[in-house]
Amino acid sequence: MEILEKVKTRVYKFGNKTADGNSKMKNLLGGKGANLAEMSSLGIPVPPGFTITTEVCTEYNTLGKENVVELIKDELEESIANIETLMGSKFGDKTNPLLVSVRSGARVSMPGMMDTVLNLGINDEVVQGLAKKTNNEQFAWDSYRRFIQMYGGVVLGMKPASKEDIDPFEEIMEHLKHKRGIKLDTEFSVQDLKDLVYDFKEAVKKRTGHNFPTDPWDQLWGAIIAVFNSWNGDRAVYYRTMHGYPADWGTAVNVQAMVYGNMGENSGTGVCFTRDAGTGENVFNGEYLINAQGEDVVAGVRTPQQITHLGSQRWAELAKIEEEDRLKNYPSLEELMPSIFEELNTYQDVLEKHYRDMQDMEFTIQDGKLWILQTRNGKRTGAAMVKIAMDLLKEGMIDEKETLLRIEPNKLDELLHPIFDPDALKRSQVIAQGLPASPGAATGKIVFFADEAAKFKNSILVRIETSPEDLEGMNIAKGILTARGGMTSHAAVVARGMGKCCVSGAGALKINYKTRTLTVDGHEYHEGDWISLNGSTGNIFEGKVATMEPELSGEFAELMTLTDKYGQMKVRTNADTPKDAKVARNFGAQGIGLTRTEHMFFEVDRIKAMREMILADTVKGRKQALEDLLPMQRSDFEGIFEAMEGLAVTIRLLDPPLHEFVPHQLATQKELAEDMHISLQAVKNKVAELEEFNPMLGHRGCRLGNTYPEITEMQTRAIIEAALNLKARGIKSKPEIMIPLVGTVKEFEAQEQIIRRTADVIFEERNDSIDYLVGTMIEVPRAALMADLIAEKADFFSFGTNDLTQMTFGYSRDDVGKFLPVYYEKGILKVDPFEVLDKEGVGQLVRLGTDRGRSSKPNLKIGICGEHGGEPSSIEFCYNLGMDYVSCSPYRVPIARLVSAQAAIKSTM
Ligand code: ADP
Ligand code: MG
Numbered sequence: 001m002e003i004l005e006k007v008k009t010r011v012y013k014f015g016n017k018t019a020d021g022n023s024k025m026k027n028l029l030g031g032k033g034a035n036l037a038e039m040s041s042l043g044i045p046v047p048p049g050f051t052i053t054t055e056v057c058t059e060y061n062t063l064g065k066e067n068v069v070e071l072i073k074d075e076l077e078e079s080i081a082n083i084e085t086l087m088g089s090k091f092g093d094k095t096n097p098l099l100v101s102v103r104s105g106a107r108v109s110m111p112g113m114m115d116t117v118l119n120l121g122i123n124d125e126v127v128q129g130l131a132k133k134t135n136n137e138q139f140a141w142d143s144y145r146r147f148i149q150m151y152g153g154v155v156l157g158m159k160p161a162s163k164e165d166i167d168p169f170e171e172i173m174e175h176l177k178h179k180r181g182i183k184l185d186t187e188f189s190v191q192d193l194k195d196l197v198y199d200f201k202e203a204v205k206k207r208t209g210h211n212f213p214t215d216p217w218d219q220l221w222g223a224i225i226a227v228f229n230s231w232n233g234d235r236a237v238y239y240r241t242m243h244g245y246p247a248d249w250g251t252a253v254n255v256q257a258m259v260y261g262n263m264g265e266n267s268g269t270g271v272c273f274t275r276d277a278g279t280g281e282n283v284f285n286g287e288y289l290i291n292a293q294g295e296d297v298v299a300g301v302r303t304p305q306q307i308t309h310l311g312s313q314r315w316a317e318l319a320k321i322e323e324e325d326r327l328k329n330y331p332s333l334e335e336l337m338p339s340i341f342e343e344l345n346t347y348q349d350v351l352e353k354h355y356r357d358m359q360d361m362e363f364t365i366q367d368g369k370l371w372i373l374q375t376r377n378g379k380r381t382g383a384a385m386v387k388i389a390m391d392l393l394k395e396g397m398i399d400e401k402e403t404l405l406r407i408e409p410n411k412l413d414e415l416l417h418p419i420f421d422p423d424a425l426k427r428s429q430v431i432a433q434g435l436p437a438s439p440g441a442a443t444g445k446i447v448f449f450a451d452e453a454a455k456f457k458n459s460i461l462v463r464i465e466t467s468p469e470d471l472e473g474m475n476i477a478k479g480i481l482t483a484r485g486g487m488t489s490h491a492a493v494v495a496r497g498m499g500k501c502c503v504s505g506a507g508a509l510k511i512n513y514k515t516r517t518l519t520v521d522g523h524e525y526h527e528g529d530w531i532s533l534n535g536s537t538g539n540i541f542e543g544k545v546a547t548m549e550p551e552l553s554g555e556f557a558e559l560m561t562l563t564d565k566y567g568q569m570k571v572r573t574n575a576d577t578p579k580d581a582k583v584a585r586n587f588g589a590q591g592i593g594l595t596r597t598e599h600m601f602f603e604v605d606r607i608k609a610m611r612e613m614i615l616a617d618t619v620k621g622r623k624q625a626l627e628d629l630l631p632m633q634r635s636d637f638e639g640i641f642e643a644m645e646g647l648a649v650t651i652r653l654l655d656p657p658l659h660e661f662v663p664h665q666l667a668t669q670k671e672l673a674e675d676m677h678i679s680l681q682a683v684k685n686k687v688a689e690l691e692e693f694n695p696m697l698g699h700r701g702c703r704l705g706n707t708y709p710e711i712t713e714m715q716t717r718a719i720i721e722a723a724l725n726l727k728a729r730g731i732k733s734k735p736e737i738m739i740p741l742v743g744t745v746k747e748f749e750a751q752e753q754i755i756r757r758t759a760d761v762i763f764e765e766r767n768d769s770i771d772y773l774v775g776t777m778i779e780v781p782r783a784a785l786m787a788d789l790i791a792e793k794a795d796f797f798s799f800g801t802n803d804l805t806q807m808t809f810g811y812s813r814d815d816v817g818k819f820l821p822v823y824y825e826k827g828i829l830k831v832d833p834f835e836v837l838d839k840e841g842v843g844q845l846v847r848l849g850t851d852r853g854r855s856s857k858p859n860l861k862i863g864i865c866g867e868h869g870g871e872p873s874s875i876e877f878c879y880n881l882g883m884d885y886v887s888c889s890p891y892r893v894p895i896a897r898l899v900s901a902q903a904a905i906k907s908t909m
């Protein structure tokens, strides 16, 4: 057994233009290790080293330290010997020492993994040898103090004592700098560095109770085990759980010969990108520092300089630095070390062509020789993602299908909403975080009540939660912030529909409507105070953060055209107003999949008529009120049909419980009583009468239309007349009337009869007719089960997956916020089922409903109109079920078009 175990390779070597591994082995070698191997084989100068596989990490977790050391000891020693041969130096040697770096690297780049330790293998004797060998005492001692700092922090846990404290090593350095009257790390004298090393070691001993490890092999094993342990650190586990990455992936460990950027004026280190990660522009760019090591560039210890001449000039312009000053103090690498620059320029080109994607690279220059330390596909903004993919297509590097697959659907969102100015963001203070409910950037003054949203020119509506009564105010506000509610809370859904920035469920907010205050962490904010919301991250900022409008690029339009070439499933939109419909159409919506008529009743002048209708005690009284509503609905529909000229428009009949429409505040109740010439008590009685124990399962949906047929009659009339009016103006419309919340065939039939009868009456009155469909939502589990019978009657199905999820799980969508966080933490649920369709459970009902529906009507038109219609994995699921369309909020239409194309491409692969 033991012998067998030893047979498999656990350590993969690279260096000297060869490698045991390659870039396809990311699962085994981690991203960093796989790419180091690949670069080495490509002949790019990579310091020699080796990668301990991710499998060893998993073995460590079950076998423990001793056994794992035993397992890999031989291979490790042999691999170190290999580096020694290639570098002509020896690990732990006192005259000709080899130092190494120890770097973690999982298969995907992950926060929480161990930070890199550089210069490992140094101690009080080795440092002398290093100084002699390089004839550079300054460099040797600088490397030593860096090592203790890194190893102490990363491996020995020398972290700041509390969040208010600074790093213990930084503190010692600051103290010395102050004493010596210097500013930069590079200004330390050799004696200073020696003192630092001494003080650092003392600090370690004091805090940990142990001497700092002096044996290079102890140091090495310590660092390797620390990398393994970091895989199970809190932050890593949290991140893994959130993304659903399994615990047995493990992380690899890379051990690599050090190359030194801190050897003097002829050395340095830097980071570069083959294209602009912000804009996607095809320009090589990056930053470097002379006489520096590792993270100095990113950490900002000194102002980094630009790699290219062009970049340097652009930078100087922004920093308002004169050309003369720039040349003298901040020359580009291109100017300072032209031949190194040329070589780097060649490698970036080779690597980009090889990986056929924008690369993010790290390099170090040791005494005039260039080394490449890392390459990976670079992270980029949504805008850069689109531009780079389209450019690579035009350059012939990737084909159309790959271009489409390269686009991350959810990142398209960034392009469609106002965004924060990245510079302004850096200077802003995050006060709390909620859910990124609706992307975009909003900044404004706090208001606590919807009817006061217009109080300021720019307002942010801050609510514990929102309700349909708040609609108008939400529309006026620049952004919406709620303390309660999930990703499908009222606030979230409405905001996404409006394309308005929204952060929901920010539990840390204490909102007091009485005192009109918002309290976070003991800090109080008042009405009129400025705050800013990032709907893409859920961050809430104090004050006014500058925003900018996104500009839709030509590449974006080209990408969208390309989606149509491959997409088979149509994309419709959920739109309640002509304005939304127009926005969606501009984004390429091919129809409306859901118009919620109730939203039309909330506008000021209408809500009154609506309330009169609800409060009416007789059919006659109700009909009178409905007559007042008819012209308003009709003109709404005309507007929407006109905006969607020629395309199908699905209109859902009245759905919510009537209780949502009646006034709950005394003042409004009084007003209504006066308007209707009835007593306040009568109004109060009616409100009480409409109260339900479970409104979501109560008197709503087609149950309304079946108890008050006159409502269905009025709505049908408004729809049909609107279509006829447009026809008279030469505008074609295709209404699809949708009956909500059907559970039995009879419920459907009863409503259908009213609709068809009403339509026939109008056709006779007008002596004209139009085509229309009558279909139903499938959102009650029973409807999915009875789908074959319902399909015999219905012209179409539209899956209302919000209610279907609610009723299948038995979770109230407005209350999930209370237990979802706990469910995530305990691993009971991974994602919010109201956001991502539960394919396993609810998905079965969708599949069943689709199959049974089509079994009795093979060409039954089927779509989805729940919030899931805009969520990539759910869209793909719908495509695979053979749906005709998905319908989503206007701003998600481009995303759905992309996913529709991607799903079609994937199904042929
Ligand atoms: P991260 O994943 O945080 O980027 P890295 O392992 O890439 O961590 O290393 C951090 C820094 O140290 C980078 O700037 C990298 O180039 C540098 N570095 C890593 N190994 C070496 C080495 N062997 N010689 C010189 N610099 C190195
Ligand atoms: Mg790196």
Ligand code: MG
Residues within 6 Å of the ligand: 655, 740, 741, 779, 800, 802, 803
């Ligand atoms: Mg519903």
